[in-house]
Amino acid sequence: MRRFRAWLVRLGGLFRKERSEADLAAELESHVQMHIEDNVRAGMTPEAARRDALLRLGGVEQTKEGYRDRRGLPWLDTLLQDLRFALRMLAARPAFTAVAILTLALGIGATTAVFSVVDRILFRSLPYPHDEKLVSFGVKAPFEGIEFMLAPEYAVLRSQSTPFESMTSLTPGGADCDITEQNPVRLSCALVESTFLSTFGIRPVVGRDFVGEDDRPNAPRVVLLSYGLWKSRFAADPNVAGKTVSLDGKPVLIIGVLPAEFEMPNLGPADMLLPQALDEAALDRNNPRVVLRAFARLKPSVTIEQARAGLEPWFQDSLRFVPPQFRAEVSLRVRSLRDRQIEDSRVGAWVLLGAVIAVLLLACTNVANLLLVRAVGRQRELAVRAALGASRARLARQTLTESLLLGLLGGIAGCGLAYLLLRVFISIAPEGIVRLRQASLDLRVLGFGLAVSLVSGVLFGMAPTFSEPTPESLTGKSAGPAVRGLVRHVLVAGQIAGSVILLAGAGLLLRSLWRIQSVPLGLETQHVVTAQISLAEHRYPDTPKQLAFFREVETRLGRIPGVTQLALSDTLPPSGGMQATFFASIEVPGRARLSQGTGGMVGWRMVTPNYFPALGIQIVRGRGFMEADRAPTDNPIILSEALAEKMFPRENPIGKSLRFSAFDRQGPWRTIVGVAADVKNNGLIAPADPEFYIPWKNDPETYVRRAYVTFRTPLSPAAVVPWTRTEIAVLDPTVPVEFATMEARVGKLTQRPRFDAILLSLFAGIGVVLAALGIYGVVSFFVWQRTQEIGVRMALGATPRSILRLVLLSVARWTLGGALLGLLGAWLCARLLQSLLFEVRAHDPALLALALLILLTVAFFAAWVPARRAARVDPMVALRYE
Amino acid sequence: MGNKADVWQGTLALMVLKTLQAMGSLHGYGIARRIEQISGDLLNVNYGTLYPALLKLEQEGYIDSEWGVSDNNRKAKYYKLTSAGRKQLAKEAREWQQATDILARFLTEPEKTS
Numbered sequence: 001m002r003r004f005r006a007w008l009v010r011l012g013g014l015f016r017k018e019r020s021e022a023d024l025a026a027e028l029e030s031h032v033q034m035h036i037e038d039n040v041r042a043g044m045t046p047e048a049a050r051r052d053a054l055l056r057l058g059g060v061e062q063t064k065e066g067y068r069d070r071r072g073l074p075w076l077d078t079l080l081q082d083l084r085f086a087l088r089m090l091a092a093r094p095a096f097t098a099v100a101i102l103t104l105a106l107g108i109g110a111t112t113a114v115f116s117v118v119d120r121i122l123f124r125s126l127p128y129p130h131d132e133k134l135v136s137f138g139v140k141a142p143f144e145g146i147e148f149m150l151a152p153e154y155a156v157l158r159s160q161s162t163p164f165e166s167m168t169s170l171t172p173g174g175a176d177c178d179i180t181e182q183n184p185v186r187l188s189c190a191l192v193e194s195t196f197l198s199t200f201g202i203r204p205v206v207g208r209d210f211v212g213e214d215d216r217p218n219a220p221r222v223v224l225l226s227y228g229l230w231k232s233r234f235a236a237d238p239n240v241a242g243k244t245v246s247l248d249g250k251p252v253l254i255i256g257v258l259p260a261e262f263e264m265p266n267l268g269p270a271d272m273l274l275p276q277a278l279d280e281a282a283l284d285r286n287n288p289r290v291v292l293r294a295f296a297r298l299k300p301s302v303t304i305e306q307a308r309a310g311l312e313p314w315f316q317d318s319l320r321f322v323p324p325q326f327r328a329e330v331s332l333r334v335r336s337l338r339d340r341q342i343e344d345s346r347v348g349a350w351v352l353l354g355a356v357i358a359v360l361l362l363a364c365t366n367v368a369n370l371l372l373v374r375a376v377g378r379q380r381e382l383a384v385r386a387a388l389g390a391s392r393a394r395l396a397r398q399t400l401t402e403s404l405l406l407g408l409l410g411g412i413a414g415c416g417l418a419y420l421l422l423r424v425f426i427s428i429a430p431e432g433i434v435r436l437r438q439a440s441l442d443l444r445v446l447g448f449g450l451a452v453s454l455v456s457g458v459l460f461g462m463a464p465t466f467s468e469p470t471p472e473s474l475t476g477k478s479a480g481p482a483v484r485g486l487v488r489h490v491l492v493a494g495q496i497a498g499s500v501i502l503l504a505g506a507g508l509l510l511r512s513l514w515r516i517q518s519v520p521l522g523l524e525t526q527h528v529v530t531a532q533i534s535l536a537e538h539r540y541p542d543t544p545k546q547l548a549f550f551r552e553v554e555t556r557l558g559r560i561p562g563v564t565q566l567a568l569s570d571t572l573p574p575s576g577g578m579q580a581t582f583f584a585s586i587e588v589p590g591r592a593r594l595s596q597g598t599g600g601m602v603g604w605r606m607v608t609p610n611y612f613p614a615l616g617i618q619i620v621r622g623r624g625f626m627e628a629d630r631a632p633t634d635n636p637i638i639l640s641e642a643l644a645e646k647m648f649p650r651e652n653p654i655g656k657s658l659r660f661s662a663f664d665r666q667g668p669w670r671t672i673v674g675v676a677a678d679v680k681n682n683g684l685i686a687p688a689d690p691e692f693y694i695p696w697k698n699d700p701e702t703y704v705r706r707a708y709v710t711f712r713t714p715l716s717p718a719a720v721v722p723w724t725r726t727e728i729a730v731l732d733p734t735v736p737v738e739f740a741t742m743e744a745r746v747g748k749l750t751q752r753p754r755f756d757a758i759l760l761s762l763f764a765g766i767g768v769v770l771a772a773l774g775i776y777g778v779v780s781f782f783v784w785q786r787t788q789e790i791g792v793r794m795a796l797g798a799t800p801r802s803i804l805r806l807v808l809l810s811v812a813r814w815t816l817g818g819a820l821l822g823l824l825g826a827w828l829c830a831r832l833l834q835s836l837l838f839e840v841r842a843h844d845p846a847l848l849a850l851a852l853l854i855l856l857t858v859a860f861f862a863a864w865v866p867a868r869r870a871a872r873v874d875p876m877v878a879l880r881y882e
Numbered sequence: 883m884g885n886k887a888d889v890w891q892g893t894l895a896l897m898v899l900k901t902l903q904a905m906g907s908l909h910g911y912g913i914a915r916r917i918e919q920i921s922g923d924l925l926n927v928n929y930g931t932l933y934p935a936l937l938k939l940e941q942e943g944y945i946d947s948e949w950g951v952s953d954n955n956r957k958a959k960y961y962k963l964t965s966a967g968r969k970q971l972a973k974e975a976r977e978w979q980q981a982t983d984i985l986a987r988f989l990t991e992p993e994k995t996s
Contacts, residue, residue: 003942005941005942005943006938006941006942006943009941010941023959024933026957026959027910027933027958027959028933030909030911030952030956030957030958030959031909031910031911031929031958033956034909034911034912034952034954034956034958035911035929037954038915056929057929057930058928058929058930058931059930062930063929063930063933066930066931066933066934067933067934067937069934070934070937070938070941071937
């Protein structure tokens, strides 16, 4: 405590120097005088008395020195002095300071922002305890991207011994559900097995978890609320458990509340969790109707590979129930939960991370280069200070302070930049990048970036103090150590190589983006408006009600002026999500069916006759649908060109019949009436599947809770949409309708590649700027260092042109070397980008050449500016220089 | 002067406190002379180290200082004990007594046993 008090007083002592200095002088003066008087009284002569007094004191100045050390905090004093000096040095060269700080800020800012995003995707643990033990498992089949489980097989597996500590399942897609009491609201309900929370290691914050009883088919219905719903609808009522809520018209007992950080393992929405209440007695291995997503927690010592091996016997057994020709295309898949979640964000994330590390390296080399250049320039100053008695440690400390100060300023600017960049990323990011919205500035990363910049600053900033300043440096005429010149050039070459790689990568992504945006869709997007309508199950439980609603929509909207070609369909291109079947399930009379494999997937849609003209899809053969085709007796079908070509190569398909028969179900025979042009139907990037169309009929076999209305309008969508919305609201105000123009729907599909391309271009831009700064710095220094030589040359008759050439040549070699290295690197790195590219070869010589050209142009101009300065040197001034 | 002992590290502060307790209020020179006197001129106080020591005590709050006028009308800075200083003096004196007692026993012990 006393120590602390003393420390505080000493800290205060730093700021009241003048007064206490005068005090000290007066006190010592009176001390000496009293001593002299005593000595004189003891019989000494005044001179001897004075001498003795001073001697006994040990010298006034020395005493003051000892007193001062005690008064303030000497190290802090020196530090403040160093800081003041460093600030003055930085302010004296604003250009250097600005460039260094800018460089650091760009490096630190970009790295931190990107890492904050990527960290969430690649590294941060999922919000479940021991998340590394969680796996997603199931069967992988061609018609479904994500592994799944057939309910009967899941039940079989559950009755066996597994490599899992526990396993659980959920019903994919969940369901819309409606709270049907006062303030009705549409929510997302997730259906899960009763072991769901315990497997993921989650405990409700209020109430209880599901128990096995809840999962029985006819058990009283219970529900767990999400934290958000509990807060918003139930005012965070701690006694909410035990209350009932009316869900889809039926009372449901609330048993608990999920924690705030809860999220579904498939990242789907979930306002409520309900037991999926699978009726196991009704499950039939020969007729699997229910599909599940399965998850499990591995036993502590079991790896994913071992788990896969452990599931193999069950998988082989379950294969018996798969039709023989499909077996080859079905496989078992066990993968970590993280892998399942980030599936398509992974490559993008790693590319971003790679790019940003490149930028950080570029920034560090730049700072190193700048500091090296400056250090050489300061040799004379350091020599002078050494000659005046500064120790090497003192000089090192001074330079260190300067470097650290620079790093700190850059770091602060970097923090600001990182914050801004992150905001920009989030605002331009497309939907579907996992966890991006949760990304926040990561302090660890910020610290890391700062540390890297400080270390580079320290290493290179201290370089001049590694060697004792020689008296020769005092003359300021030393040519500068050749080795350091080499380091500088190597650094610049490395920067150029890095920039070429970044530029080439950005070029590839931009070109790919352009390709994606100009991909032929097979349909018209202009003047086309779409509306997605989804009906609540409790209000429209059966087909007649659903169809009646849509029939009403069709007639009402069709009457609105400005709405033409109104069509209904169950799904819409170009995004995926249409219904699909196997090619092998198509049966043509008089033809043997495909006996091996599935033959690939074939998509299909249910459409009204106006569908083709509304979307501008050409009918290339035969005819489109007519109103008459919607009669219950007719079964016409329209094939896409790709499907027609696949089924009837070089034949006219019109008039032929076919039917679909999968497993034990057989559809009616259908007659081909037309062939429609191909349409992109799996998003813009993936190859399109062949597809066919059947008429939207008033047929009780169909089940359409969700459908699309499509129409053309010559008016602006903003004028038509409100009217349309009102018409639907008249029918049923509770039905949610989502309007979008076709252009917007297509635009959404390009968001992701655009995001990737923008980011990489940003980094490439930063890289080029950094490289330019680096070259500029090196050439400027070269000119500064050789001003005298240039003056001599000019005095001896050199022309400005030859001087220009001399200066430019000095960097040309290294620039070219770096560029070539960069080309090689770009060639190697391009392969990593391949999976992000669309119809662009990763090794595109034209793009590489372009990247090279851009960089060399920039490099040339960066060197040109100081070189011009050199060429304008006045020989007389140059000779007098220094 | 040559055979006089220098003041041991750490004991100067204790001597200063004791001196101030005995004398009330005193200036730096007076404190130094008083310590030399009390030691029977066996101690050689380095006046140069006295002032930083005084400053340290003041920073720690054991003594206070103010400007005053000396007997022969000279302006001088006078130091005096604070109550914290009094407590500290008692504590340090006790500790010092203990230390010397222990040391004394150590130094006499071998003679008894041998």
